[in-house]
Amino acid sequence: MITLPDPVPPRPSITSPTAYILSMARLQRRTLAGGALLGVLWMGSQAAIPLVVGNTIDAGLVARDSSALVTGCLVLVGLAFASAFSGMMRHRFAVSNWLLGALRSQHLVGHHVADHGLAVSGKVTTGEVVQAVSTDGPRFADLMDIAARGTGTVVAFGAVAVYLLRIDLAIGLFVVIGMPLLAAGLIVLIQPLQSRQSRHRAREGDLTSLGADTVAGLRVLRGIGGEDQFTARYAEHSQEVRRAGVRVAGLQALLDAAHVLLPGAFLAGLTWLAGHGVVEGRLSVGDLVTVYAVTAFLQLPLQTSTEVLSRWVRARVAAERLIGVLGRSVPTSATTDLPEPNGVLHDPPSGLTVPVGSLTALVSARPETGIEIADRLAALAPGARLGDLPLEHLPADLVRRRVVLSEADPRLFTGTLREQIDPLGRHTDEEVLGAVHTADAFDVLTGLPEGLDAPVAERGRDFSGGQRQRLALARALLLATHPDVEVLVLVEPTSAVDAHTEARIADRLHASRSGKTTLVVSSSPLVLDRCDRVVFLDEGRVGASGTHRSLLSSSPRYREVVVRSETVAEETRR
Structure with missing residues (x-):
């Protein structure tokens, strides 16, 4: 089995x-250095062939020295073998460098999204993440692939330029000055190409996001008859991507034409200078053959140099998009000091404190406020504290071990039912079934012939919304049984189930979480009545607290919010 480059990506x-490009290159500096060394050997051996041919002609044929002729032929055979072997090995290193560059970028994005969750998805669309993995990672890696050939090109050009300067000053200066001017002319075309590619890439990401959102809501669209409207919208965005692609292609075609025209004009001028030198008697026959052979050889370095420039542009665009995803995160510091065990979870912006060992409910006049607080308590947004230490000062993986958050929108993945409930695979069947019982999800289990080993389709699309919600609740409850977990935060865990199921879940949740720190963000009276304490938020701040029944009698505003939410829930269930 071939493992990933890094268990945890740096x-x-x-x-x-x-x-970003330089720091990623440092991570694979060994393979890049090996490829560069082989690239120098590969390109250098080819650059040496014209020089050896010219010397062999002058020393062996013109001077009629058979030993020099034989020696020159043997050297040419050696250079041919060196070129073939180094070319083969250089290609292996190039493929390795491409794979390492692409896999590291893809692994980095996947690991980052898994670590920072809502901090990424709340600011970057799904399409952007998909494009970063499927397109930007490989495009960035293209630069790693060509690094070996690019290094060989620089060294070979330097060697050829020095040799040509020794043969003839005019020819040498033509190469030394002409090649940089040629590169400068190509850069003039590459700069606008980069901006057009960036705009095209942005539109591709928008189109991917639109497609993902449309597919995710296809059932709803069919229910409201909105398929035609979204099809037209997708077609319109597709045309924008096409037009942006045509603009990129037009400039790319001009650049490709320049790749042929400019080097062709350069090589034609070099050939004319060499022929003129022979006519004037400054060059020998061997020198003429050398210059002609060098002219043919220089096509490869010229082509490689323009390809390096083109890939550099694409790599910068890809790196910019990758940074756009990686830059969306919850800020953390390197602090590793831990608060005392069972530290009190506190949210200063709202004034909420979650008492240790209690089942606490959070009710908000604005549902979004409750979700925002849950995100802060799970360190997906800064602001909350565990004990005396801000959560954002703790490493993300440590917070994940101490605070378990179950979001309002449950996510299921491809795999078995057992893997959905026990993703870490560290619980017995009895413990798994206990969590299933608490979440009242036995009907899901009994409806599958294979039981816990039954396969689950992508995103759990074969299950209803209530079934997915209950499986996600069972998963959270099972994770929260680990000794490291101090707090369980549940966001609307029963919003998609009927009243009878909700009542059973509320009773079982109260029993299973007795004496354990739990916060439930909900406005359901059935859940609120089974909680030890209810905290009511008004205008984003704690306005009242107590039991559900005491708040119903003492806080009209609380009673209004709960009754309204229950009415909405009943209408939704119907």
């Missing part, structure tokens, strides 16, 4: 696209 610099 964090590259994301201050700029160039910084």
Whole structure:
């Protein structure tokens, strides 16, 4: 089995696209150095062939020295073998460098999204994440692939330029000055190409996001007859992507034409200078053959140099998009000091404190406020504290071990039912079934012939919304049984089930979480009545607290919010 490059991907610099490219290159510096060495040997051996041919002609044929002729032929055979072997090995290193670059970027994005969750999805669309993995990672890796050939090109050009300067000053200066001017002319075309590619890439991401959102809501669209409207919208966005692609292709075609025209004009001028030198008697026959052979060889370095420039542009665009995803995160510091065990969870912006060992409910006049607080308590947004220490000062993986958050929108993945409930695979069947019982999800289990080993389709699309919600609740309850977990935060865990199921879940949740720190964000009276304490938020701050029944009699505003939410829930269930 071939493992990933790094079990936990190291964090590259994301201050700029160039910084990202350089820091990622440092991670694979060994394979890049090996490829560069082989690239120098490969390109250098080819560059040496014209020089050896010219010397062999002058020393062996013109001077009629058979030993020099034989020696020159043997050297040419050796150079041919060296070129073939180094070319083969260089290609292996190039493929390895491409794979490492692509896999590291893809692994980095996947690991980052898994670590920071809502902090990424709340600011970056699903399409952007998909494009970063499927498109930007491989495009960035294209630069790693060509690094070996690019290094060989620089070294070979330097060697050829020195040799040509020794043969003839005019020819040498033509190469030394002409090649940089040629590159400068191509850069003039590459700069606008980069901006057009960036705009095209942005529109591709928007289109992917639109497609993902449309597919996710296809059932709803069919129910309201909105398929035609969204089809037209998708077609309109597709045309925008096409037009942006045509603009990129037009400039890319101009650049490709320049790749042929400019090097062709350069090589034609070099050939004319060599022929003129022979006519004037400055060059020998061997020198003429050398210049002609060098002219043919220089096509490869010229082509490679323009390809390097083109890939550099694409890599910078890809790195910029990767940074856009990696830069969306919850800020953390390197602090590793832990609060005392069973530290009190506190949210200063709202004034909420979750008492240790209690089942606490959070009711908000604005449902969004409750979700925002849950995000802060799980360190998906800064602001909350565990004990005396801000959660954002703790490493993300440590917070995940101590605070378990179950979101309002449950996510299921491809795999078995057992893997959905026990993703870490560290619980017995009895413990798994206990969590299933608490979440009242036995009907899901009994409806599948294979039981816990039954396969689950992507996103759990074969289950109803209530079934997915209850499976996600069972998963959260099972994770919260680990000794490291101090707090369980549940966001609307029963919003998609009927009243009878909700009542059973509320009773079982109260029993299973007795004496354990739990916060439930909900406005359901059935859940609120079974909680030890209810905290009511008004205008984003704690306005009242107590039992559900005491708040119903003492707080009209609380009673209004709960009754209204129950009415909405009943209408939704119907």
